Amino acid sequence: MMLDEAPEAAIRAAVAAGFEAETRFLADLVAIPSTRGEEAPAQDFMAAAMRKRGFAVDEWTIDPEDLKPLRGFGPVMHDFSRARTVVGSLRPESSEGRSLILQGHVDVVPAGPREMWTTPPFEPVVKDGWMHGRGAGDMKAGLVAALFALDAIRAAGYRPAATVHLQSVIEEESTGLGALSACARGYRADCVLIPEPTDFRMTRAQVGVIWFRLRVRGRPTHVAVAGEGSNAILAAMSVIENLRGLEADWNERAKSHPVYADLDHPLNFNPGVIAGGDWASSVPAWCDVDCRIGILPGTKIEDAQAEIRACVSQAASGHPFLRDNPPEVIWNGFLAEGWILEDADEPEQVFAGAYRKVFGGAKPPDRTMTALTDTRFYGLYYGMPALCWGPKAENIHGFDERVELESMRKCTEAIALFIADWCGLVKL
């Protein structure tokens, strides 16, 4: 059903009227430092906001053991006892239209050295129309836009004619277990929308990502006789060099991929965390390196894992100490396949209609990602078309992350008009 003009105008006016409250809500959420393992207060905040609005709230602790057998699972190695998913549902007594899942993640990546931020990462400020703060862009603004889109529909005097689930998840930045837990709990809909900060572009494809810890051993001696020892940090550097070779090979392969051929170097290898050794005058006996590497859509996780293992073994085979003491490869996060948006003509068409009303133009521009989002679970394993589209942000995962507030307002409008057209509206 296409929206006639009266509700459209009322909804757009309601977004504008609620925007100051929306901006405040975003600031309050950004002020909660919801880094990995510390997301509980942000989830409390979201659950309270949903309850206040009369959503039926379902929240549960995630037990990784329950999810282990599922496709897309990635192992966690930190304390997961407080890990929760929060879903707020609006369920009409009789559902007429098409149902919808709106999803956002509250987990944010670490801020890094505070002194390198212009303003403190968890004390959001608005400058020149941009809100600064860790997570403001990735992706609290999108999550808040989804919530306030539903507010605007109600303020305009309507409710969605079909079921809408607003899913506040965690772990998007490391395993995706929050989204997977919602799938496992049985949440389904005719379409999923994840308003990640895409700068108004529609995500058409994303790479897969594998995380692993490279655990390298050495033989400790006094540095005075370093030649008798084996330096685990230096050995780790040589293994990293070999992995960079694997990265180069995989990017060569990408040149014949149907979607990724046009992108320069889409698959990135990143040694992201390093720890090792105990003392400056002792040859280090250990070095752990946490790594991330991208894989192409269509590559099987098992095959990529085998290549990573083989690459590490090859590096070890030429090393006098590692030869007999091979490094361990420990899977400690994402085991995520790549994904391409398919079988989504109907939601894409409806979304393009909402987009046109706010932005003009035929439809959102395309975006091919060299990172990933939670869309993969829905598209690959649960048969739900998943759209990933959202506001304009800068410096996500870097210093001075910020989101453009006007883009959040437009995004809120577009989401509200999409809900109206996709789910249909009933007058309150």
Ligand SMILES: [Zn+2]
């Ligand atoms: Zn994100």
